[in-house]
Amino acid sequence: xxxxxxxxxxxxxxxxxxxxxxxxxxxxxxxxxxxxxxxxxxxxxxxxxxxxxxxxxxxxxxxxxxxxxxxxxxxxxxxxxxxxxxxxxxxxxxxxxxxxxxxxxxxxxxxxxxxxxxxxxxxxxxxxxxxxxxxxxxxxxxxxxxxxxxxxxxxxxxxxxxxxxxxxxxxxxxxxxxxxxxxxxxxxxxxxxxxxxxxxxxxxxxxxxxxxxxxxxxxxxxxxxxxxxxxxxxxxxxxxxxxxxxxxxxxxxxxxxxxxxxxxxxxxxxxxxxxxxxxxxxxxxxxxxxxxxxxxxxxxxxxxxxxxxxxxxxxxxxxxxxxxxxxxxxxxxxxxxxxxxxxxxxxxxxxxxxxxxxxxxxxxxxxxxxxxxxxxxxxxxxxxxxxxxxxxxxxxxxxxxxxxxxxxxxxxxxxxxxxxxxxxxxxxxxxxxxxxxxxxxxxxxxxxxxxxxxxxxxxxxxxxxxxxxxx
Numbered sequence: 001x002x003x004x005x006x007x008x009x010x011x012x013x014x015x016x017x018x019x020x021x022x023x024x025x026x027x028x029x030x031x032x033x034x035x036x037x038x039x040x041x042x043x044x045x046x047x048x049x050x051x052x053x054x055x056x057x058x059x060x061x062x063x064x065x066x067x068x069x070x071x072x073x074x075x076x077x078x079x080x081x082x083x084x085x086x087x088x089x090x091x092x093x094x095x096x097x098x099x100x101x102x103x104x105x106x107x108x109x110x111x112x113x114x115x116x117x118x119x120x121x122x123x124x125x126x127x128x129x130x131x132x133x134x135x136x137x138x139x140x141x142x143x144x145x146x147x148x149x150x151x152x153x154x155x156x157x158x159x160x161x162x163x164x165x166x167x168x169x170x171x172x173x174x175x176x177x178x179x180x181x182x183x184x185x186x187x188x189x190x191x192x193x194x195x196x197x198x199x200x201x202x203x204x205x206x207x208x209x210x211x212x213x214x215x216x217x218x219x220x221x222x223x224x225x226x227x228x229x230x231x232x233x234x235x236x237x238x239x240x241x242x243x244x245x246x247x248x249x250x251x252x253x254x255x256x257x258x259x260x261x262x263x264x265x266x267x268x269x270x271x272x273x274x275x276x277x278x279x280x281x282x283x284x285x286x287x288x289x290x291x292x293x294x295x296x297x298x299x300x301x302x303x304x305x306x307x308x309x310x311x312x313x314x315x316x317x318x319x320x321x322x323x324x325x326x327x328x329x330x331x332x333x334x335x336x337x338x339x340x341x342x343x344x345x346x347x348x349x350x351x352x353x354x355x356x357x358x359x360x361x362x363x364x365x366x367x368x369x370x371x372x373x374x375x376x377x378x379x380x381x382x383x384x385x386x387x388x389x390x391x392x393x394x395x396x397x398x399x400x401x402x403x404x405x406x407x408x409x410x411x412x413x414x415x416x417x418x419x420x421x422x423x424x425x426x427x428x429x430x431x432x433x434x435x436x437x438x439x440x441x442x443x444x445x446x447x448x449x450x451x452x453x454x455x456x457x458x459x460x461x462x463x464x465x466x467x468x469x470x471x
Contacts, residue, residue: 093142095126095164097157100136101379106158107131108249109151116146120166127163128375132253133382135343135375144168154246250344261406266442269401270450274458276417276432279303282464294359300414302361304389305335306467307460308412309354312387315453318410319386322444336385336405337365339372340395346372347405349385393417399435409444412457413437 100107107129114126125137126146144166151163247255261267283298290298312319312333320329335353339346348368350361371377388405393416402413415435422431438454460466 091168092147093144093166093168094162095138095140095166097129097138097159097161097163098136099159100129100131101133104131104133104379106156107136109153109155109157109163110135110248111153112149112164114146114164116148118146120144120146129157130249132249133346133379134377135250138163140166142166142168248343250346254344257406258403261404264406265404265409267404267439268442268447268450269437269439270447270454271399271438272436272454272458274434274436274461275422276300276434276461278463279461280417280432290359294363296359296362296366298358299362299365301337301365301389301391302358303461303464304391304412304414304457305350305353305361305365306358307457308335308387308389309333310460310467311453311456313354314456315449317445317449318440318453320444321386321407321409322441323407327444330386333387334385336388336408337368338388338390338405339369341372341375343375346377346382347385347388348372348377348381349383351384388412389414393434399437401437402439404439404441410438410440410450410453412454413439 097107108131110128110130112127114120120126120140121143122141123139126140127138129136129138147165147167149164151157151161157163279300283300287298290296316329319333320327322328332352333354335350336347337350339348348371350356350364350368353361356364368377368381371381385405386408388402388408388411390402390411391414392400392402393414397415398418399415400413402411404411413436415437417432417434419430420433421428422433424431436454436457438450440450
């Protein structure tokens with residue numbers, strides 16, 4: 001007779017060549033309960049397919065975790081394997097909050113995408129978790145039917161928190177839901193009977209009061225003088241015409257970062273204007289060939305990214321940042337692109353923009369913008385960045401003063417292209433013009449460097465041939 005204590009969590013692989021006599025002996029007891037261990041008895045280990053309480057030679061084995069170890073002894077060898085099962089029945093599976101990133105410890109359960117009774121497939125999203133930066137989906141670990149929702153919308157959850165229970169078979173949900181449907185009739189009928197019982201009493205009391213009314217005291221002969229009218233107070237709109245909605249975690253994070261930026265940096269904005277004639281002509285001439293070769297449209301953003309890279313190389317202090325009493329000069333250029341989404345502002349990053357060509361930049365911008373709008377962008381794709389470009393012109397903005405995205409030191413603001421009369425070689429001609437705004441940290445960047453930086457962007461955009469000649 002061999003008694004042994006086998007740990008439940010065993011790697012999901014076959015272990016052979018280990019004698020049964022090497023298992024640590026344990027004291028012989030008629031009954032044994034273990035929350036973290038399974039007690040196996042017998043000279044030959046049995047193969048337990050599924051059990052909540054299994055009996056072997058009169059010994060009860062408690063099974064409380066989601067993994068069970070299968071042991072089979074063949075001669076002097078022990079073969080082990082583990083599989084997934086639920087706490088009370090092999091039919092139930094828990095849906096838990098996944099790992100959300102190294103810098104994210106919790107999130108808010110924004111909404112459930114499914115309700116109890118809905119059918120779900122493997123890896124199908126059933127809920128969304130809002131964090132300070134991104135929205136993360138909670139997916140179903142197994143195909144089945146949602147039996148119940150454990151968490152509530154609006155709650156703060158951490159990785160590993162159980163939010164729903166999924167039944168692998170639809171019958172389990174149907175049986176559990178059927179008793180609940182027969183309950184609501186009784187309270188309604190009880191309320192109706194109580195209303196009927198209270199109605200005669202109310203009528204009797206009102207009749208008695210009406211009979212007693214004539215016996216009241218006589219009215220006084222002279223009326224007292226009325227008080228002077230009070231000044232009219234301003235009438236405020238009624239509260240029922242207002243709505244109070246809690247801020248999302250992303251909106252809170254954006255608000256905090258922008259206010260911290262305003263309180264920390266000595267922000268100053270310088271302006272210039274750029275003639276878009278040559279850039280628009282270049283785009284018009286080569287847009288079809290560009291799409292045919294690279295499979296992506298040629299836009300203005302790639303040109304401004306290349307111009308910003310050139311300007312940062314000419315003025316490296318704009319790419320630096322203050323850290324305490326030190327200045328950190330960064331020898332790499334990662335351009336952040338501000339993207340407005342329905343849920344808030346996100347700033348994905350184009351890595352190593354200095355080594356990319358126009359086509360690579362356009363493809364990366366399109367990919368990041370799609371991920372930002374559908375909520376699938378990751379934390380890593382928004383981390384870092386040494387300089388930001390914000391294009392308010394896509395919304396029709398004519399002029400603005402952008403706010404620095406910390407911990408960067410400057411941000412470029414693009415605006416609408418407007419045809420305006422300009423003097424060219426002594427003649428007044430219409431030209432497509434765009435205002436540019438550069439907001440910078442005046443603690444680190446002087447006005448001279450800021451103006452030279454913005455002027456370099458203007459020169460490159462107005463004459464893209466400068467990029468080829470590096471002049």
